[in-house]
Amino acid sequence: MYQFLTGPLLWLSFLIFFIGLIVRVVWYVRGLSWQMDRVAYTKHVSHGIKGALRSIIFWLLPFGTRRWKTRPAMTILFFVFHIGIVITPIFLLAHNIILKERWGISWATLPGPVADTLTIAVIVSALFLVLRRIAFSEVRILTSAYDYLLLAITVAPFFTGFLASLKVAGYPFWLYAHIISGEIMLIAIPLTKLSHTVLFFMSRGQLGMDYGIKRGGMKGRGLAW
Amino acid sequence: MPEGLLCNKTPVDTMEQLQALLNDRRGVTYYEEMDQLDVDQKALATAIQNTCKSRLRTWLEICAHCGLCADACPYYLVNDKDPKQVPAHKIQSTLGEIVKRKGDVDNAFMQYVMDTAWSRCTCCNRCGMYCPFGIDMGIMFGYVRGLCFAQGFVPWELKIGSGMHRIFRAQMDVTQEDWIETCKWMEEEQEDDWPGLKIPIDVENADLLYTVNAREVKHYPEDLAEAAILFHIAGENWTVASEGWEATSLSMFAGDWAACKMQVETVYESFKRLKPKRMITTECGHMYRATVLEGPYWAGFESGQPPVECIHYVEWVGEALRTGKLKIDPARKIKEPVTYQDSCNYIRNGGLGDVAREIISYVAEDFREMSPCREHNFCCGGGGGLNGIGRYRPQRNKGLEIKRDQILATGAKIVVAPCHNCWDAIRDLEEVFHIDISWSFLKPLLLSMVEVPEHLKPEED
Known part of the structure; x- marks a missing residue:
């Protein structure tokens, strides 16, 4: 069972994850049209790149934009959640040990307490994300079961992984649940709106190019995000 | 029922059609016919298939339903934070549904889409x-x-508006003769006060080709005279075109892309004919958006640039003040507190926030920014065509409240609004709420304080 889950199934998950995301990016770029989007993407490359980078970088910085500044609580929630999700699995010691065993490679790892904190932070911030979906009418009207499902898919690997790492009773169960939920997440990313893993950069870059090339980027100082 | 006589899928291309619509007071029959109008679901599905590409589809798909857009929208804020006014909800429940149902929608749904697209969004892009x-x-x-x-689901006034562009190449029924006559009239009017002042028509190779809004010609021709006087004082080598003189685009507000193309091509044609060094628009926001920013794409220019460098009126004023072509008498600067209405179309979407401030530094002693301001400013409340649509007057007036409160918070007595839509909205705001403010374009303000060179003054008898 363990061999299958961490063997062929893991390969398949990574295959879908990487190929799926590549397809997403290619499809996005191919679907851009200077005439339909009314942005001369290829004619003013330097303005385009500048606009795209500004648009991406300011939004990647906590409190880098007016939105992030005017909603500090959401900003903290948002960044804690996303940083935890991205950093923890990549730099987790346990994952690196597996990599070392399988392929003989590994990289920097997080100290145990840091990894634990990040994991708990992901779970807690997800909980708050659920609460705000219920509590705030402007979020509630947009929310459907699908949004909760995606949150569950995202948090499950962290929850199960954390329990497995604690070696609680029923360890094999939590370990398997962790592997399976991780694989579900990998597969879900390109197939659902979790594809914003890459499409965030595409969409932000596109709007940045729009402002950089057409909407004032050539005349002003660049949009104050 | 199929197509109505007035409300149908056919754009207005003839005087007869236009007159029939104009005769239908307030569009009463037009909207009655709309209740019966069929949706061509196949055409809608095809349009989606052909034009709703990765940018729009990605936006629809990846929306995280986080609600962070809610308080960006003035209509959400001003309508007691009604969740139905959350931008993401508005777009998901309209375009999102059309895409999801592949165009399989009915009349009632399309009317909801129309009401949302024109009365709950001014396309301010905030x-x-x-x-x-x-x-x-x-x-x-x-x-x-x-x-x-x-599909024929467009507010009555905008069906007329886009028809005006199709027939007159202007947003109102102002013919070429009317236009030339107005230029001559305004020129004659100034004879005594401004000897030698001309409104030069069709001069080739001028430094500036000035384009206007038909509204000015029809309702306040003194705006044209003021422009002429300021160019005269600044010693500009300028001209207007006898054809292609109007650069606005109600067709852009209407979503009539074919008319947008016709209109802007007429303007670009005048560039070709007259070969000006630069084109300058009047104090209008959507004109700049339509002819300078979007127009090149409608006309099919891969560069995304108009054939001749185009500037907004504020850019010229900034330049004229900076270079001393226009000199302000410091004693006549405005003493009362002043604020500036940042137009979405040339500030947020045109990057001209700095030059607007630069101008203000020359003309006002006590300038007070609205909060928020510049790119983050709220729409005046009348953008995107909303000022002119009778069906949505209550929604428009409600939206003005946010601007009223912004202005009141500054304590300003004068609102400088170099944009026709903003100017109209703020005028209406004063009419509705009586907050004791005045509002102005730049031209009359500048004329009240500019220093006139001796040689331009009329000789004393």
């Missing part, structure tokens, strides 16, 4: 600045308006 993904619902509603227009 929400796009507050979405972490950069989902610009103003752009999306611009697109939705195009879908609606093609």
Whole structure:
């Protein structure tokens, strides 16, 4: 069972994850049209790149934009959640040990307490994300079961992984649940709106190019995000 | 029922059609006919298939339903934070549904889409600045308006407006003769006060080709005279075109892309004919958006640039003050507190926030910024065509409250509004709420304080 889950199934998950995301990016770029989007993407490359980078970088910085500044609580929630999700699995010691065993490679790892904190932070911030979906009418009207499902898919690997790492009773169960939920997440990313893993950069870059090339980027100082 | 006589899928291309619409007071029959109008679902599905590509589809798909766009929208804020006014909800429940149902929607749904696209969104693009993904619902509603227009679901005034552009190449029924006559009239009017002042028509190779809004010609021709006087004082080598003189685009508000193309090509044709060094628009926001920013794309220019460098009126004023072509008498600067209405179309979407401030530094002693301001400013409340649509007057007036409160918070007595839509909205705001403010374009302000060179003054008898 363990061999299958961490063997062929893991390969398949990574295959879908990487190929799926590549397809997403290619499809996005191919679907851009200077005439339909009314942005001369290829004619003013330097303005385009500048606009795209500004648009991406300011939004990647906590409190880098007016939105992030005017909603500090959401900003903290948002960044804690996303940083935890991205950093923890990549730099987790346990994952690196597996990599070392399988392929003989590994990289920097997080100290145990840091990894634990990040994991708990992901779970807690997800909980708050659920609460705000219920509590705030402007979020509630947009929310459907699908949004909760995606949150569950995202948090499950962290929850199960954390329990497995604690070696609680029923360890094999939590370990398997962790592997399976991780694989579900990998597969879900390109197939659902979790594809914003890459499409965030595409969409932000596109709007940045729009402002950089057409909407004032050539005349002003660049949009104050 | 199929197509109505007035409300149908056919754009207005003839005087007869136009007159029939104008005769229908307030569009009463027009909207009655709309209740019966069929949706061409196949055409809608095809339009979606052909034009709703990765940018729009991605925006629809990846929206995280986080609600961070909510308070970016003035209509959400001003309507007691009604969740139905959350931009993401507005776009998901309209374009999102059309895409999901592949065009399989009915009349009632299309009327909801129309009401949303024109009375709950002015395409100010503010929400796009507050979405972490950069989902610009103003752009999306611009697109939705195009879908609606093609199906005949468009507010009465905008059907007329786009028809005006199709027939007159102007937003109002102002003919070329009317226009030339107005130029001559305004020129004659100034004879005594401004000897030698000309409104030069069709002069080739001029430094500046001035384009106007038909509204000025029809309702306040003194604006043209003021422009002429300021060019005269500044010693500009300028001209207007006898054809292609009007650079606005109600067709853009209507979503009539074919008319947008016709209109802007007429303007660009005048560039070709007259070969000016630069084109300058009057104090209008959507004109700049239509002819300078969007127009090149409608006309099919891959460069995305108009054939001749185009500037907004504020850019010229900034330049004239900076270089001393226009000199302000410091004693006549405005003493009362002044604020500036940042037009969405040339500030947020045109990057001209700095030059607006530069101008203010020359003309006002006590300048007070609205909060928020510049790119983050709220729409005046009348953008996107909303000022002119009778059906949505209550929604428009409600939206003005946010601007009223912004202005009141500054304590300013004068609102400088170099944009026709903003100017109209603020005028109406004063009419509705009586907050004791005045509002102005730049031209009359500048004329009240500019120093006139001796040689331009009339000789004393």
